[in-house]
């Protein structure tokens with residue numbers, strides 16, 4: 001990848017409602033055109049309603065942006081950071097217009113999805129591809145995307161550093177319950193996605209070398225790397241399970257669901273679980289509801305001790321590691337990148353800076369592919385191999 005003297009960074013995320021009146025319009029944006037039934041919308045709305053109609057995700061992105069800005073300043077990087085969302089204000093198209101109005105022309109997109117796949121990667125590329133068209137900025141503003149970072153120190157180090165604390169909490173809970181020798185299991189959990197998305201994740205050249213879908217393989221690489229680096233977890237059982245399934249019950253999604261898996265674990269004699277949420281970068285609604293509420297309740301019913309490891313959030317290692325990745329792409333005055341090499345820790349990785357042809361492809365309802373940025377075969381933006 002040729003480094004560029006980017007003149008703006010765009011932090012792109014999912015977005016979330018900021019009050020009761022936002023909840024349904026937000027959910028309509030999320031599910032627009034994908035046929036999620038209204039009953040399901042109402043079901044999901046409750047998660048937000050019990051929290052005052054507010055998702056914590058926007059505050060978390062504001063905090064991440066501020067932390068990245070502080071780290072830029074500490075390293076003498078003067079590039080401004082903007083923030084835009086797919087499903088709620090500030091919408092990515094409005095942010096794009098602001099970026100252009102401020103005179104910037106070369107933008108590095110930092111999407112909050114850590115893995116390959118349609119929802120985690122390609123959809124962010126589409127947001128910008130469609131956004132450049134909708135705002136008339138195609139050919140004016142150029143947007144490249146930072147690579148997926150599941151494999152990097154930025155993402156894995158916070159989990160490695162925080163897992164021992166959660167493990168100690170479960171050990172204390174078991175001791176207090178008179179079961180100091182109780183069996184503990186490490187439960188890695190990520191967002192379930194439709195099987196068809198999982199099978200389309202990543203480029204064919206890599207998919208064909210794996211014995212499972214690439215989305216799952218990336219998560220397994222992360223889970224195994226975390227375990228190998230936490231001595232306190234040596235010898236404990238572990239699993240990779242899924243959360244937050246939605247869509248039609250007739251469409252196959254990745255399984256098992258965390259709640260079903262916990263039942264089986266209890267039946268198999270497990271006494272306590274440490275849940276490691278490796279699918280997300282912050283403790284947003286899908287973490288607070290599906291894990292800290294539902295999965296925790298399931299554990300209480302089953303008599304299992306429970307602790308959840310925090311997501312990276314604004315962990316020092318996450319913020320500093322993300323800025324390292326920006327430095328790999330950012331050209332200094334001599335035209336060379338600010339940082340040589342490509343940081344990566346897990347068995348899979350480092351990932352591509354520019355997505356390969358056909359990567360994570362998914363047709364729109366009208367049977368066509370949407371425009372994307374950040375790939376070798378993108379129609380918009382100015383991709384480079």
Ligand SMILES: CC1=C(CCC(=O)O)c2cc3nc(cc4[nH]c(cc5[nH]c(cc1n2)c(C)c5CCC(=O)O)c(CCC(=O)O)c4C)C(CCC(=O)O)=C3C
Pocket residue numbers: 013014015016017027030031034036040044055056057112113114117119120191192193194244245246247279280281284285286
């Ligand atoms: C892989 C992935 C990530 C990680 C990558 C990334 O971080 O971007 C992610 C993030 C998030 N998903 C979120 C929320 C939702 N996701 C939904 C629906 C869906 N997600 C999917 C996948 C993912 N999702 C899929 C395949 C669907 C169904 C199809 C569709 O409709 O696209 C729905 C619809 C309602 C329902 O559950 O049926 C909601 C409300 C929030 C915000 C939480 C908050 O507000 O705090 C965040 C960060």
Ligand SMILES: [Fe+2]
Pocket residue numbers: 191
């Ligand atoms: Fe989601």
